[in-house]
Amino acid sequence: MLIIRLFLIFAKIGAFSIGGGYAMLPFIQREIIDNNHYLNLKEFSDILAISQMTPGPIAINSATFVGYKIAGVLGSVAATLGIVLPSFIMIIIIASFFVKFYDKKEVKAAFSGIRPAVLGLLAAAAYSVTITNVIDLKSIFIFILSFGILFIKKMDPIIVLIISAVLGIILY
Known part of the structure; x- marks a missing residue:
């Protein structure tokens, strides 16, 4: 049951986060620390440090390490698949339509609105990591x-x- 729960938590994060790995960190923190109490802030901060030093995207590395810390190898696989699959599926769908709609003013306006939100998510992640480690x-x-x-x-x-x-x- 824990493996499925980890998959669903990270699938939700992967599906509803926009802006890349660093923008996902506040969502991972909220779900893993605040909502489910699987880790404390210090443990999560240590995982972030390791995730930044290992090759690959930080969100995937974080999911892998968090999953492993919570439920071992199967937790690691579940969390990694959970964070990757929604984006992979969405990119395949979006790529098939993107060329048709890219020049539409509504699409450009949506991207203009998303950019500042991503910056805010990055700032929240930086703040959280800073207060834990400094x-x-x-x-x-x-x-x-x-x-x-x-x-x-x-x-x-x-x-x-x-x-x-x-x-x-x-x-x-």
Whole structure:
């Protein structure tokens, strides 16, 4: 029953989230932490960190790791299929009609409305991850340094992750 429930939770997230993996994170958090209490915020934050470091889309990685944490390998498979299948099916359907309707003003207006909502979802995910992980002066230092290196120096994110990991080892 838990496997089916995981599939349905992630299928709902996959079906009703727009904007990619980071936009899905607030929905995953609400369903897994707030509504079902399968994980706490710290566990979810750890899963997000691992999901960002592993190859692949963050929403799929998160679903896979959350499913595994909750119900093992079968939970992992159920959550991953749940988050992927709705998008896959919708893309196949939309692709067959998109060329016909792309130039319509209603479609362009809908995309114009969706873009700011996606930005809001991304901001909510960033806020949630920040309040969970920036907990003391050392973590604030690593956050500010990483942010500065990424956005001011335009350094490769992989290098920033390595620097942050080394700082974490040294400081903690």
